[in-house]
Amino acid sequence: MSQSTQNRKLIGLLLLGAVGMFGFGFALVPLYDVLCDALGINGKTNETAVTYKPMEVDTSRLVSVEFVAMVPGKMPWEFGPEVKRMQVHPGELIRTKFLATNNTGATMVGQAIPSVSPGTGAAYFNKTECFCFNQQTLMAHASAELPLIFYVDPDLPEEINTLTLSYTLFDITVQMDSTGGSEQVKQDNQKTTKHSDFTARYSLGGGNAEQGVAR
Amino acid sequence: MKHWLYLLVGIFSPTLAASELPLNMTQGVTEISNQVYDLHMTILLICCVIGLIVFGLMFYSMLNHRKSKGAVPAQFHESTKVEIIWTLIPFLILVGMAVPATSTLIAMEDTSDADITVMVTGSQWKWHYKYFNEEIEFFSILSTPRDQIDNKAPKDANYLLEVDKPLVLPINKKVRFLVTSEDVIHSWWVPAFAVKKDANPGFINEAWTKIDKPGTYRGQCAELCGKDHGFMPIVVEAMPEAEFDAWIAGQKQAATEAAAQAEASLSQTLTMDELMAQGEQVYMARCAACHQPNGAGLPGVFPGLLKSPIIQGPVGDHLDIVINGKPGTAMQAFAKQLTAQEIAAVVTYERNAWGNDTGDVVQAADVSNFEK
Amino acid sequence: MNTTTQDTDATLDPVSHDDHHHDGPPKGIMRWILTTNHKDIGTLYLWFSFIMFLIGGAMALVIRAELFQPGLQLVDPNFFNQMTTVHGLIMVFGAVMPAFTGLANWMIPLMIGAPDMALPRMNNWSFWILPFAFFILLSSLFMEGGGPNFGWTFYAPLSTTYGPDSTALFVFSVHIMGISSIMGAINVIVTIVNMRAPGMTWMKLPLFVWTWLITAFLLIMVMPVLAGVVTMVLTDKYFATSFFDAAGGGDPVMFQHIFWFFGHPEVYIMILPSFGIVSSIVPAFSRKKLFGYSSMVYATASIAILSFLVWAHHMFTTGMPLAGELFFMYCTMLIAVPTGVKIFNWVATMWRGALTFETPMLFSLAFIILFTIGGFSGLMLAITPADFQYHDTYFVVAHFHYVLVSGAVFSIMAAAYYWLPKWTGHMYNDTLSKWHFWCSLISVNVLFFPMHFVGLAGMPRRIPDYALQFADINQIVSIGGFAFGLSQLLFLAVVIKCIRGGEAAEAKPWEGAEGLEWEVPSPAPYHTFSTPPEVK
Incomplete structure (x- = not known):
């Protein structure tokens, strides 16, 4: 083999490697989600509803579950849990709710992002129904009760006796609003379209981009 | 040799005397922080000892194996035995460091049973x-x-x-x-x-x-x-x-x-001067970091407030951006951070300071009505 | 061994795409713009890197001037953040990496007995796109709203939702830098794999070539990941994706994972060639063969492999699960083993040698000691519980400047002094170079050693103003900074003097030096090894 063919072959391989690594950079995005589920990084919980199969309730054990609501300063809603803390037996199906009120004079869309601490407990916190699976639209000055149904997996490691579930409520009105007439909103709508393209392509959990995509 | 020692002491004594100079990690006031401090000191000590040995050998070689002293280079350049020894010994030292580090870390991550x-x-x-x-x-x-x-x-x-x-x-x-x-x-x-x-x-x-x-x-x-x-x-x-x-x-x-x-303030009507005085205080504490003390903002980063469209426009828009913030920017919603009285004062201030001259006076009741 | 024959038949020449197979280079500016000669391109890279070193250094001096006293005196905090950011970017991508690429261009063909790099025209491209990348980056500083101000690590969402308008320019310039590095790396690999002289077997390669080969593989593996992550920043900021935005289902911590997956190997990209340089210089001035050649090769390879398993040690405070923290702590500590092997091998090389202390040797010895100090603080930082106190303080700043300035930069200086006679045909001014060394050595320690103390005492990094108890030490640090900056002008003087004239250098000016590069005359002719040398 002459040197220039050898060179070309090697260059081809190396370029392939570089392109492959560029792709790998993006592959890290879904890979990260998988690792988050497995290792409990950042306390990410299940993004779609799980079905509850009747199981043996471990009555010998009580786990505290705490609910925290985070409303960033830019989100003018009132949002909070009905009860802040409850004691549950692992395996027991629990129903609770959060309350939200839109204090402004305009229709707004909110998206709650859950996070469980300690992160290693997140995999054992299973939601069969959650308002965080969808975005929430509230009319001006309207209130809503947002249901949450969950159970704690009986396999929860012994050393975890408190699970804290936090919801951060984000204002995604701008991304969602498609009826506004202003230039700004039009631009934002264009952004939204692209957004859904990307979320679809990279299978991000960006359920806010399209109505009905489950989180 | 002795006068070298005196010189060293002479160089370092002022530093040692000035013990109020913060030179080391704080020991802190919790059990964990003390453990971390001990861990830090142990590893520092180990590093210093290794450093002294390695640098000591280097300096010995630099002083004694000089060509100017007639040194003739030796021929050795390989020894698997030595390589294995200096792979193993550091490894064992590292294991020795990892043990206390692991136990401290486990204690640090145990957030259960909080009061x-x-x-x-x-x-x-x-x-x-x-x-x-x-x-x-x-x-x-x-x-x-x-x-x-x-x-x-x-x-x-x-x-x-x-x-x-x-x-x-x-x-x-x-x-x-x-x-x-x-x-x-x-x-x-x-x-x-x-x-x-x-x-x-x-x-x-x-x-x-x-x-x-x-x-x-x-x-x-x-x-x-x-x-x-x-x-x-x-x-x-x-x-x-x-x-x-x-x-x-x-x-x-x-x-x-x-x-x-706050309830009472809703029925109060303050004078322009009172509002401006209070507004300046609130502005300096909450707004000046971005919009700058003179209201000029930072071009391209934080908008200026001098005769800006919001300032010149209707009071309602101004209140809206202060109360509800502006999504996608650093502008926060101050509804929950400031009282109605404070918002009224700061909006009045912004509309009448640094050469802004709208003459608008906003009262707490206006803010409260707007929020409804 | 026959050294140079410039009149080789062009058709036999493996790199005969070029038309200038006459004796000397063409004249004028077009020589430099169109050049495909590895020596010319090496020179261009080295000068570019030195200019960037001065620009990045000037930014460091702005930082140190602002920090000379508590209070805000010279610059506003937003501009301060731009200075720390651009200083970091320029030093990493503009100074250290191009300097190593320049050395690779100059020396690798000479060391392996090749007539040129394997891909000379790509070589020209990979250099000439660099100035544009940095022109874009620097010009963004003059835009309304300023240049990048989010740290060279550009953590989201500070660089996305909250970034300045010029972020697109930052992203674009990083893309160009990445393409340049990848092309450079491909060139190095193809040259080393395919163009070694007959008899130059793998285990006869000089260590500089070995370390660069491994570095090049690291570059090809991680620079595309950097390109990927800046692309995500771009789309998050301008095209409403939500890779790193929690509101859209993304995760800001994921940014740090992807960034440091690139970032940690990047750190070794900036130090492995240094190991190669020091492994060439220490034996030369000890007049003794390098101790443990093969263990050096294996240690370099293990460091490179381990570098992919430790990235999250930059992120212990982000809230990782315990198992993750333990894994990354253990892996990081493990890196100390092959690094230690290298240092022990250098000491053993010196042991019972016949040492002389010419300037390249002085810089190499300073490298070994100061890099080891940086290694010690690195080991301390690996201990997760202690890292919670060290993280994002000046202790970290001290650590990485010890490994990058008194490490990488000192090794580049050592290399420059070592090979200047070969490049220019003249010996450098010895007295001036010794002044440069001693001034640099003292000032670099005055500059960076006290940073350990302020860091331990609790001063966070990247702040434009600080509490009063840190004032004294910051003053000392700033004085050291200005002294170090000024000392580098001496280096410029030495280099210019050396180019202009000086004592003529022999083909092999260093008694104990080994390698093919010393078998060609000094200065190295424009074309060398057109007929491959025979390596015994």
């Missing part, structure tokens, strides 16, 4: 604390006057490490922190507790501490979070439990009184 939970929320550029079991929450903002930062006034002892409202905690209780952020990533760090936890927007992190001694402990944000990253300190006041309970009771009473005052 008190505090939610810590970072935002550009202040901290917000909320006691999980009480209806108490407040912002904690740098209280160093602008003049000291601009070198127009002498600096206090706690320059840049002082806040308007410190976080108050009881001693001898396990306190759990739930740390999160509203905008960018911040990091809540109090060296005396050996607690440093990132505040990630949308996610919560846990940390805990159990303080041994009452006192005031100071820290800073430890993750670059924008322009005023260097200006969002943390102050924790640790006190015995009885005092802490009294403080909680006092806070609740103060909250009730403040609510009553």
Whole structure:
């Protein structure tokens, strides 16, 4: 083999490697989600509803579950849990709710992002129904009760006796609003379209981009 | 040889004498922070010993194996035995370091069975604390006057490490922190507790501490979070439990009184001068970091307020942006951060300061009506 | 061994795409713009890197001037943040990496007995796109709203939702830098794999060539990941994706994972070639063969492999599960083993040699000691519980400046002094070079050693103003900074003097030096090894 063919072959391989690594950079995005589920990084919980199969309730054990609501300063809603803390037996199906009120004079869309601490407990916190699976639209000055149904997996490691579930409520009105007439909103709508393209392509959990995509 | 020793002592004694100079990690006031300090000192010592041996050999060689001293190079250049020895020995030393490090780390991550939970929320550029079991929450903002930062006034002892409202905690209780952020990533760090936890927007992190001694402990944000990253300190006041309970009771009473005052302010009508005076105070504390003390803003980063469209436009739009913030920008919603009275004052101030001359006067009642 | 024959038949020449197979280079500016000669391109890279070193250094001096006293004196905090950011970017991508690429271009063909790099025209491209990348980056500083101000690590969402308008320019310039590095790396690999002289077997390769080969593989593996992550920043900021935005289902911590997956190997990209340089210089001035050649090769390879398993040690405070913290702590500590092997091998090389202390040797010895100090603080930082106190303080700043300035930069200086006679045909001014060394050595320690103390005492990094108890030490640090900056002008003087004239250098000016590069005359002719040398 002459040197220039050898060179070309090697260059081809190396370029392939570089392109492959560029792709790998993006592959890290879904890979990260998988690792988050497995290792409990950042306390990410299940993004779609799980079905509850009747199981043996471990009555010998009580786990505290705490609910925290985070409303960033830019989100003018009132949002909070009905009860802040409850004691549950692992395996027991629990129903609770959060309350939200839109204090402004305009229709707004909110998206709650859950996070469980300690992160290693997140995999054992299973939601069969959650308002965080969808975005929430509230009319001006309207209130809503947002249901949450969950159970704690009986396999929860012994050393975890408190699970804290936090919801951060984000204002995604701008991304969602498609009826506004202003230039700004039009631009934002264009952004939204692209957004859904990307979320679809990279299978991000960006359920806010399209109505009905489950989180 | 001896006079070298005297020289060394001579060079280092001023440094040793000046023990108030902060040169080492703080031992802190918790069991964990003491463990971390011990770990730090142990590893430092091990490194120093290894360093002395390696550098000692190097210097011996540099002094004695010089060509100018007639050294003739030896021929050896390989020895598998030696290579294995100096792979194994460091490995064993590392295992020795990893053992105490692992046990300390496990203790640090055990947030279970806390007595008190505090939610810590970072935002550009202040901290917000909320006691999980009480209806108490407040912002904690740098209280160093602008003049000291601009070198127009002498600096206090706690320059840049002082806040308007410190976080108050009881001693001898396990306190759990739930740390999160509203905008960018911040990091809540109090060296005396050996607690440093990132505040990630949308996610919560846990940390805990159990303080041994009452006192005031100071820290800073430890993750670059924008322009005023260097200006969002943390102050924790640790006190015995009885005092802490009294403080909680006092806070609740103060909250009730403040609510009553806010209610009363709705029916008050203040003069332009009163509003301007109060407004200037609020503006300097809350708005000047971005929009600058002279209202000029930073071109391309933070909009200026001099004759800007919002200032010149209707009062309603101005109130809207102050109360509800502006999504996608650093402009926060101040509805929950300021009272109606304060919002009225600052909007009045902005519309009439630095050459703005709308002449508009906004009262607390206007703000309250707008919010409805 | 026959050294140079410039009149080789062009058709036999493996790199005969070029038309200038006459004796000397063409004249004028077009020589430099169109050149495909590895020596010319090496020179261009080295000068570019030195200019960037001065620009990045000037930014460091702005930082140190502002920090000379507590209070805000010279610059506003937003501009301060731009200075720390651009200083970091320029030093990493503009100074250290191009300097190593320049050395690779100059020396690798000479060391392996090749007539040129394997891909000369790509070589020209990979250099000439660099100035544009940095022109874009630097010009963004003059835009309304300023240049990048989010740290060289550009953590989201500070760089996305909250970033300045010029972020697109930052992203674009990083893309160009990445393409340049990848092309450079491909060239190095193809040259080393395919163009070694007959008899130059793998285990006869000089260590500089070995370390660069491994570095090049690291570059090809991680620079595309950097390109990926800046692309995500771009789309998050301008095209409403939500890779790192929690509101859209993304995760800001994921940014840090992807960034440091690139970032940690990047750190080794900036130090492995240094190991190669020091492994060439220490034996030369000890007049003794390098101790443990093969263990050096294996240690370099293990460091490179381990570098992919430790990235999250930059993120212990982000809230990782305990198992993750333990894994990354253990892996990081493990890196100390092969690094230690290298240092022990250098000491063993010196042991019972016949040492002389010419300037390249002085810089190499300073490298070994100061890099080891940086290694010690690195080991301390690996201990997760202690890292909670060190993280994002000046202790970290001290650590990485010890490994990058008194490490990488000192090794580049050592290399420059070692090979200047070969490049220019003249010996450098010895007295001036010794002044440069001693001034640099003292000032670099005055500059960076006290940073350990302020860091331990609790001063966070990247702040434009600080509490009063840090004032004294910051003053010392700033004085050291200005002294170090000024000392580098001496280096410029030495280099210019050396180019203009000086004592003529022999083909092999260093008694104990080994390698093919010393078998060609000094200065190295424009074309060398057109007929491959025979390596015994």
